[in-house]
Amino acid sequence: MAVRIYALAKDLNIDGKELVDICARAGVTGKGSALASLSDEEVDKLKQFMNGGGNAPKATATQQAPPPPTRPAEPARGGRMRVIVAPKSRPLTPEPPAASEPEPAPPQKTEPTADEPKKPAAAAAAEAPAELPQPESKPTPDEAGQGPLAGMLRREDYIGPGGAGGRPPMLSGSRGGGLRDASKPKRAGESPKPRPVVKLAAMPAPAQPAAPKKKKEDEAPAQKPDMKLPAEVMGGGRLGAKPLAAHLKRAERTLEAEKIRAKSGVGVRKDVEDDDTARGKGRGRGRGAASPAEDKSRPMLGGREQRQLSRTRSRGPRNNYDGGRRRSFRRGRSGVNTAAPRKDAVTVELPCTVRDLSEAIGVPAAQILRVLMTEGVMTTITAMIEPDLAEFVAAELGAEVNFQLAETLEDKLLSEIDDSEDDEASLVPRAPVITFLGHVDHGKTSLLDRIIGIDVAKGESGGITQHIRAYQIDNGGKPIAFVDTPGHAAFTEMRARGANVTDIAVIVVAADDGVMPQTEEAISHAKAAGVPIVVAMNKTDLPGFDPLKTLTGLSTCGIVPSEWGGDVEVVKTSAATGAGIEDLLETLLTIAELQDYRANPDRPAVGVCLDSQQGSDSGVAIKLIVERGTLRVGDVVVCGDGYGKVKAMVDPLSGERIEAAGPSRPVDVFGLDAAPSAGERFYVLDDIGQAREIAEDRADRSRTTMLGSNGFQHVTLETLFERLDGDEEVQTLNLILRADVRGSIEAIEKELSKLQHPEVRLRILQRSVGGISEADVTLADASDAVVIGFNVVPDEKARAKAAQLGVEVRRYEVIYKIADDLRAAMEGMLKPEERELTLGTALVQATFKISRLGVIAGCRVISGVVARDGRMRVIRDSTVVGDYAIDSLKREKDDAKEVRDGYECGIKLVGFNDIKEGDLLECYKIEKISRTFDDR
Numbered sequence: 001m002a003v004r005i006y007a008l009a010k011d012l013n014i015d016g017k018e019l020v021d022i023c024a025r026a027g028v029t030g031k032g033s034a035l036a037s038l039s040d041e042e043v044d045k046l047k048q049f050m051n052g053g054g055n056a057p058k059a060t061a062t063q064q065a066p067p068p069p070t071r072p073a074e075p076a077r078g079g080r081m082r083v084i085v086a087p088k089s090r091p092l093t094p095e096p097p098a099a100s101e102p103e104p105a106p107p108q109k110t111e112p113t114a115d116e117p118k119k120p121a122a123a124a125a126a127e128a129p130a131e132l133p134q135p136e137s138k139p140t141p142d143e144a145g146q147g148p149l150a151g152m153l154r155r156e157d158y159i160g161p162g163g164a165g166g167r168p169p170m171l172s173g174s175r176g177g178g179l180r181d182a183s184k185p186k187r188a189g190e191s192p193k194p195r196p197v198v199k200l201a202a203m204p205a206p207a208q209p210a211a212p213k214k215k216k217e218d219e220a221p222a223q224k225p226d227m228k229l230p231a232e233v234m235g236g237g238r239l240g241a242k243p244l245a246a247h248l249k250r251a252e253r254t255l256e257a258e259k260i261r262a263k264s265g266v267g268v269r270k271d272v273e274d275d276d277t278a279r280g281k282g283r284g285r286g287r288g289a290a291s292p293a294e295d296k297s298r299p300m301l302g303g304r305e306q307r308q309l310s311r312t313r314s315r316g317p318r319n320n321y322d323g324g325r326r327r328s329f330r331r332g333r334s335g336v337n338t339a340a341p342r343k344d345a346v347t348v349e350l351p352c353t354v355r356d357l358s359e360a361i362g363v364p365a366a367q368i369l370r371v372l373m374t375e376g377v378m379t380t381i382t383a384m385i386e387p388d389l390a391e392f393v394a395a396e397l398g399a400e401v402n403f404q405l406a407e408t409l410e411d412k413l414l415s416e417i418d419d420s421e422d423d424e425a426s427l428v429p430r431a432p433v434i435t436f437l438g439h440v441d442h443g444k445t446s447l448l449d450r451i452i453g454i455d456v457a458k459g460e461s462g463g464i465t466q467h468i469r470a471y472q473i474d475n476g477g478k479p480i481a482f483v484d485t486p487g488h489a490a491f492t493e494m495r496a497r498g499a500n501v502t503d504i505a506v507i508v509v510a511a512d513d514g515v516m517p518q519t520e521e522a523i524s525h526a527k528a529a530g531v532p533i534v535v536a537m538n539k540t541d542l543p544g545f546d547p548l549k550t551l552t553g554l555s556t557c558g559i560v561p562s563e564w565g566g567d568v569e570v571v572k573t574s575a576a577t578g579a580g581i582e583d584l585l586e587t588l589l590t591i592a593e594l595q596d597y598r599a600n601p602d603r604p605a606v607g608v609c610l611d612s613q614q615g616s617d618s619g620v621a622i623k624l625i626v627e628r629g630t631l632r633v634g635d636v637v638v639c640g641d642g643y644g645k646v647k648a649m650v651d652p653l654s655g656e657r658i659e660a661a662g663p664s665r666p667v668d669v670f671g672l673d674a675a676p677s678a679g680e681r682f683y684v685l686d687d688i689g690q691a692r693e694i695a696e697d698r699a700d701r702s703r704t705t706m707l708g709s710n711g712f713q714h715v716t717l718e719t720l721f722e723r724l725d726g727d728e729e730v731q732t733l734n735l736i737l738r739a740d741v742r743g744s745i746e747a748i749e750k751e752l753s754k755l756q757h758p759e760v761r762l763r764i765l766q767r768s769v770g771g772i773s774e775a776d777v778t779l780a781d782a783s784d785a786v787v788i789g790f791n792v793v794p795d796e797k798a799r800a801k802a803a804q805l806g807v808e809v810r811r812y813e814v815i816y817k818i819a820d821d822l823r824a825a826m827e828g829m830l831k832p833e834e835r836e837l838t839l840g841t842a843l844v845q846a847t848f849k850i851s852r853l854g855v856i857a858g859c860r861v862i863s864g865v866v867a868r869d870g871r872m873r874v875i876r877d878s879t880v881v882g883d884y885a886i887d888s889l890k891r892e893k894d895d896a897k898e899v900r901d902g903y904e905c906g907i908k909l910v911g912f913n914d915i916k917e918g919d920l921l922e923c924y925k926i927e928k929i930s931r932t933f934d935d936r
Ligand SMILES: Nc1nc2c(ncn2[C@@H]2O[C@H](COP(=O)(O)OP(=O)(O)OP(=O)(O)O)[C@@H](O)[C@H]2O)c(=O)[nH]1
Pocket: 438, 439, 440, 441, 442, 443, 444, 445, 446, 447, 457, 463, 464, 465, 466, 485, 486, 487, 488, 538, 539, 540, 541, 542, 573, 574, 575, 576, 577
C-alpha cells in the first residue's frame, strides 16, 4: 500500500524533508515533496538503503557501518573513539604520580593510529564538507602540530563521526585539573596553561565519503600508548567532580548517537534541532548554550569551544520554515518571549481551521500558512484544512497531531442504532428485495410490469425510466419486493443505490443486443453488493435472438451460466409474450427460500431513502424501503437533512394508505420537512428534538459544502487571476435547476458535467426539488441565469415575474434534451473562429492626388475580385507595407460593391496616401465561423 513520505518519516522518527533527501540518494526518484507517496517497493528500497544495503553509495555505507575496532588505519572520524594518542616518541608521564597504583586505560580506548596524531587539525578540517564552515580561531602551535601537544592531544581523538554535533569530552572542565594536568610532562620554565588549546574540527557530514588515508612515510607505526592513568583520573579523586571515566562514557554514548544519526542521514537536521532546543531554552546563557539537561547527558566544552561550536552550528543548514526567520526575530527582541508554548503532541477536533491548528500546536498561523504555501496550497487563516494536510503541517513543524471528530448527537444515537444487533429469536421471515438492473431498453420495466400486472413502461417520457420504482407484491401468500432502476448511464448513481438495498439482483439482457456497457456496469454493482445474481435473457421473442452471444458476453464478465456449469441461473424471458416469467419468479423464490431472509419487525424502523420529491400540495414525499423494524404513522423520523413525524404512508403500487410498513416494504412517506437525498438512511427516534438537532446539523454541513463548491468564496490570488482572465476568456452560463425528485437533479448534474469547454462553463447556482417559484425567477434575474425545470412547472406568480423581467424559464421532461439544449447554448457562446479569405489582387497603374480626398489609386484587378467590404494589404517589392480598410471603390465614376478580374477601378484606402504605381493591393476578408465543442 502506498504511504506518504511524511507518514513514513514519522514512523522512522526522522524529518519528512530529510526522508525526501534520502529518497533522492537511495535512487527513489520523483519524490520532490514530503506529500509524495511511496510504493511498497520504494519503501523497501529506502529501508534497505538506510540499513546500509541496496544501492547505497559506497561512501555512505562505509560511513554508516562502524569500522572494526582493531583497524588502526581507519580515519579518526570513521573509527571508534580514541581517547589518548601517545606515539612512542612522546611518552606521556602522568604528573604528579598517583598515590595509588595507576590503572591502565581500557584497551578499546588505546588503539592509536600512527598517522592520526601527526595529522594537523587543519587537515581534518579540510576533510569536512564544504558547506560546514571552519572554526574561526587561528591554530596555536599545538593545533598546528608544532606545539608540545602535537601528536598527543587532538580533538578528533575525542569526537566521533558526529564532529561538533557530538560534543567532545571535557578537556578543561575543572581548570587546573583535567587531562592535560594528568598527562602532560612538566617542563622547567613552562608556564602552566589552564587547559589545552583545542582546535575544533568541523563537522563531517554523514553522507561524505571518508577520505582515503594517506600514510606518510615518516609517520611512526601504530602502537599502544604506554601511558597509565592514575586511579584518581579514572575514578575522580582530585580531578574533581567529573571523572575522566565518566567523560569517556558520555563521549562514547554521544559517538553512538551520532553514528545512528549518520546512518539515517539526519545528523545535520538533528543539529539544527539541537540548536533550536538550545535557543529555546536558557535565554540568559546565550544562544547555543547547552541546557542543563544537555549538560547532564553530554560531555561539556569549555567556554571558548562552546562558543566556537555555537558559531559553527548557527551557520549550519536551517529549518526551512522557522530557522532564519525566528532567529532574526529573536535577535531583535530583548523582552520576554510571549509566544504560546509550542506543543509536541496535540489533539485537534475536526473540522479544524488553520487558526485552530495554530492555536493547538502553539505556532503562529503565518508559519502554518508558509508551510502550506511551500506545498502549493494557498489558503487563509480561517479556511478549513484537511486532516491529511494538517497532519503533514504539524509533522513539518515537529508536532504530532491526533484528530478527533467531535462526537455529535448523530454519532451517538444513530451509530448506537446501527450497531444494535437483533436477537436470533426476534427474527422472522421477510420478503426478498429483488432489483432489476441492466442496459437501457433491454426490458427491465416491461418485465417488472409483466410480473406485477401493470403497464408503467408505456407512460415513461421518452420511453426511459427516469425514477427509481419500488413495489411489493404478494405471490401466492409469499411477499416479494421489487426495485426497478433506470438503465441509462446518467442513472448510475441511482442504480448503485438500487443494488445496495437489494437481496437478489436480476440482470436483464436483451437477447438480440447481448451484453452492453451498462450491463457490465450493473453486473459490477451486483457483484460489489455481494448478492445472488439471476440473469433474465429477455426479448427472446425477437427474430434476432442469439442466446450464444449473450451467454458468451456474460461469461466474459465473470457470470458463468448454470447451463455451462456455473452458478448463475439464466432464465429466458419475453416481456412481450410473457414467456419465462413464471420460471423467473420461481427461480427468485427458490433463491429467497435458500437464503432465508429474516428481520426483526418489533423494533423502531431503519431503512433507506430511494428517492424523494417536493410536491407543491402534498409537501415532501419520500420513497423509503424498510430494512429492519416497522415504520408506523406518527413515528419521528430523521433522514438526511429532513425530519418530522410520519403523517401518512402510501403503498406505491396500490396508492392505498397504510398504517405500518414492516421489513422489506417499500413505502411512500409524507410528513418530513425537507426532501433527503436518495441513498440516505432513515431512523426512527423517540424524541423529535433530537431528530431536529441531527437534521439541522446535517443541513448546516451540507450548506457549508455547497458554499465551497459553488464558488462563493473570498477571492484569493488564484481565483483573482481566474476572475480577471475569466472576464475576457471564460463565458459563464448560470442555471437554476428545479426538478421533481432528487434523483433527477443528480442525473441532470451528471449529464451536464460532461459539457466542458475551456472557454464556456456552466454554473448551477441553485438546485432544488419542487415547482419553479417567484424566488427562483428573482434570483435568475439578479444573476443573469436561465431557469431549468424538469418535470415541474412555474406557479402563476413565477410565470408573471418571468414575463415581466424577461427571464427564460425552460421546461423539460427528458434529461438528454436539457443536455442537448444547453450544449447548443454553450456552443453559441463560444467566440467564432476567424478565418482569412483571400478575394483577389489589383495592380496600381497610376495615382491621382485630390486635395480634398487624398491619393486615389487607379488599379486593374489582376485576379479574383476586389470587394468594397474587404481589407487591402499593400505589397511593395514583395514586402507588405501596410494593411488598410477600403475607403472607396469606384468603377468609372460610380461606387462599386466589387470589381472583377480584368476590370479597372479607383481605390482609396483609409489613412494611407503613400500608395505608389506598381504596388500590389491584395484584397481579403475575415470570415467568422461558429464553433462547436467538437472543434477542439
Ligand atoms: N419484442 C420485445 N420487446 C420488448 C421486450 N421487453 C421490452 N421490450 C420493448 O423494449 C423497449 C424498452 O423496454 P423497457 O422496459 O422500457 O426497457 P428498460 O430496460 O426498462 O429501459 P429503461 O427504462 O430506459 O431503463 C420497449 O419498447 C418495450 O416494449 C420483449 O421481451 N420483447
